[in-house]
Amino acid sequence: MQVKDITAAIEAFAPLMYQESYDNSGLQVGNATDEVTGVLITLDVTEQVLDEAIERGCNMVVCHHPVIFSGLKRITGRNYVERIVHKAIKNDITIYAAHTNLDNMYAGVNAKIAEKLGLTDIKILAPKTDTLCKLYTYAPMASAQHVLEALFAAGAGHIGKYEECSFNAPGTGTFRAQTGANPTIGEAGGPREWVDEVKIEVLVPKHLQTAVLRALFKAHPYEEVAHELMPLPNLNQQIGAGMVGILPQPMEETDFLAMLKKEMKAGVVRHTALNGKKIEKVAICGGSGSFLVNDAINAGADVFVTSDYKYHQFFDAEGKIIIADIGHYESEQYTGEIFEEIIKEKFPTFAVLLSNYSTNPVKYF
Numbered sequence: 585m586q587v588k589d590i591t592a593a594i595e596a597f598a599p600l601m602y603q604e605s606y607d608n609s610g611l612q613v614g615n616a617t618d619e620v621t622g623v624l625i626t627l628d629v630t631e632q633v634l635d636e637a638i639e640r641g642c643n644m645v646v647c648h649h650p651v652i653f654s655g656l657k658r659i660t661g662r663n664y665v666e667r668i669v670h671k672a673i674k675n676d677i678t679i680y681a682a683h684t685n686l687d688n689m690y691a692g693v694n695a696k697i698a699e700k701l702g703l704t705d706i707k708i709l710a711p712k713t714d715t716l717c718k719l720y721t722y723a724p725m726a727s728a729q730h731v732l733e734a735l736f737a738a739g740a741g742h743i744g745k746y747e748e749c750s751f752n753a754p755g756t757g758t759f760r761a762q763t764g765a766n767p768t769i770g771e772a773g774g775p776r777e778w779v780d781e782v783k784i785e786v787l788v789p790k791h792l793q794t795a796v797l798r799a800l801f802k803a804h805p806y807e808e809v810a811h812e813l814m815p816l817p818n819l820n821q822q823i824g825a826g827m828v829g830i831l832p833q834p835m836e837e838t839d840f841l842a843m844l845k846k847e848m849k850a851g852v853v854r855h856t857a858l859n860g861k862k863i864e865k866v867a868i869c870g871g872s873g874s875f876l877v878n879d880a881i882n883a884g885a886d887v888f889v890t891s892d893y894k895y896h897q898f899f900d901a902e903g904k905i906i907i908a909d910i911g912h913y914e915s916e917q918y919t920g921e922i923f924e925e926i927i928k929e930k931f932p933t934f935a936v937l938l939s940n941y942s943t944n945p946v947k948y949f
């Protein structure tokens with residue numbers, strides 16, 4: 585097993601192209617072709633976590649928060665980042681981070697919180713735009729189904745909870761093969777051909793664009809495959825920030841806060857004034873989510889569960905929603921389970937361990 589096998593499995597689930605522009609997810613320390621003895625999963629990399637990795641025979645650490653976030657100009661042990669990088673290199677430990685790309689996945693960080701709170705009917709709170717393309721292609725009638733199957737197999741045609749979505753319209757294609765061409769229909773230098781074809785339309789998420797085009801070119805019988813790929817400004821229900829879902833039963837506000845505190849193992853829940861109505865719709869955002877408060881209000885959520893709220897930001901609730909800050913670490917503490925599930929599903933017998941340490945730098949007195 586090499587580092588790149590593990591990272592490919594994680595990136596198939598959470599492609600790096602969906603990380604935010606300020607982020608630095610991906611391979612942080614190490615070589616893609618190094619052999620992996622075992623993977624230790626953690627929210628943050630600390631020196632203690634590296635010691636644990638060494639003790640437990642893991643030479644790869646997979647984390648949520650990148651340890652290298654901004655540029656490193658020297659590695660001289662002046663701060664914890666430099667010491668961690670130095671120690672990892674010295675001990676041949678690979679560090680890999682999947683941060684906002686994992687936050688932005690439908691089945692990512694927020695789905696895990698939703699699962700712990702028992703939310704159903706979950707939806708992304710702020711779906712991303714510009715992550716989808718429309719592919720148009722034209723196949724002769726006899727090959728249309730084969731081409732369509734290949735596009736579906738490569739991941740095209742997925743809309744929300746539906747797969748194999750396409751639109752197919754019969755029509756007539758024309759072409760004239762010039763000298764030197766190798767046409768499937770007609771002959772080089774011959775007359776114009778009029779062929780019964782099917783125009784196939786499918787949606788393609790951007791991270792699958794190359795794979796889908798490769799599948800199209802392989803399955804299509806023509807030497808030149810006519811196709812158009814159009815970027816779409818549509819919202820993508822599979823990718824974006826935050827999540828909103830429904831509780832199985834409406835709850836009294838204080839009962840909800842008690843459940844939240846227990847399920848998320850929160851030392852304290854800092855919240856805005858209660859509104860005197862039952863909680864049914866819950867918006868969540870693992871990590872710092874204050875930028876989503878208006879999305880939560882517009883989604884009709886009764887409460888917004890997130891972290892890293894500052895004093896003045898609590899005023900944004902304006903009596904329309906209850907903001908509940910449970911702490912950054914607490915909100916993302918179950919993220920490691922996602923990495924564990926991804927790696928174990930792909931490599932069932934491989935050594936994947938969850939760190940035994942809480943890396944939360946915040947303590948409650």
Ligand SMILES: [Zn+2]
Pocket residue numbers: 649870871872912916
């Ligand atoms: Zn975080």
